[in-house]
Amino acid sequence: MATDPIEKIAVWTLTAQGLALARRIQQHRAVEVFASQRLTDESTAGDLSPFERLADALAQQFNRYTGHIFIMATGIVVRCIVPLLRHKTFDPAVAVMDDRGRFVVSLVSGHLGGANRLTRQVAELLEATPVITTATDVNEKPAIDILAQEQGLAIENPEAIKTVNMAILDGTPIGVYDPGDWLHRRLPEAFSLSQDQLNERLPPSVSACVWIDDTIGDIPSDFLVLRPPSLVAGIGCNRHTPAQEIGEFLLNVMEDFGLALKSLTAIASIDLKSDEIGLCEIAEKMNLPLQFFSKDELARVESVPTPSSLVAKHIGVPSVCEAAAILASRNGQLIVPKHNTRNVTVAIARMACTSSASAPATQPIYPNAPEKS
Secondary structure (H helix, E strand, O other): OOOOOOOOEEEEEOOHHHHHHHHHHHHHOOEEEEEEHHHOOHHHOOOOEEEOOHHHHHHHHHHHOOEEEEEOOHHHHHHHHHHHOOOOOOOOEEEEEOOOOOEEEEEEOOOOOOHHHHHHHHHHHHOOEEEOOOHHHHOOOOOHHHHHHHOOOEEOOHHHHHHHHHHHHHOOOEEEEOOOOOOHHHOOOEEEOOOHHHHOOOOOOOOEEEEEOOEOOOOOOOOEEEEOOOEEEEEEEOOOOOHHHHHHHHHHHHHHOOEOHHHEEEEEEEHHHOOOHHHHHHHHHOOOOEEEEOHHHHHOOOOOOOOOHHHHHHOOOOOOHHHHHHHHOOOOEEEEEEEEOOOEEEEEEEOOOHHHOOOOOOOOOOOOOOOOO
């Protein structure tokens, strides 16, 4: 499951009364308080972050926080943040409240940024009235972007969110291709689409469709595409292999086998490679965690399809990338066996689907790489 995206919060205030409210919030959760310079003195120098002009301070701080609470007039906030907004998939949560603490308004990034949740939390804390205006919340309907976030699904084309949410609001059927059963049961008015149905003409009543899978495939252009966190790359490499070489080969393998990069959740290897600069750099660049396993752990993985006597001689185990991928996927399916260059080996495993997480691991499946045109 996805974690709460609001981890670092700033509170902004212009008045003494607003500062008192900021202090109350600060007593109950970790926040950094930014106050107009005229409200600070020597006694608060280490406790507050003073600013002279709100717009200037925000230009520096806006994207350093995942959430902002402004205790001031909404109009002031709107004028200051408009130049800083990029897209709802990137913008931090913004909530605004009056300096009497009567209302808390979710202003920007209500769903993905978590402003609706932040608004409710602050309102409950201060016994204020939360003001939420997003249509799905007002009508007590689930929003597809929130459902995706809760399941850890990456949204590949966020411009399609609106169409699906409108279908949810209107109560019209939504076609869902979801072979892993990540979301289908939680979507109202959803009906399953099979692989064969994807190229057929859908009924006129269907106003939106969702694709939830880690394969690239031939996806209709009007589908909302959600990528499940389902793939792990096991990687082995020679000492001092550059990050670029490792990364390029990994991307080539993913592309050749029609696998979505946004579904890649981790890179795994042997613990002897924990200080391998190239491996660490590519994991950092791709924002992926690195998992390392000992020789004993890797050796316990039975029936790896392509063991190497050379690897066994030099490292002490018959397999690094395949065994590491299997272990990191919690004994999932090895869907791409070892592929290698002179310096790099890569294997890909798929974690068990949500609908079969307790099922035993099945035999490895090796899809044929599609032919390049």
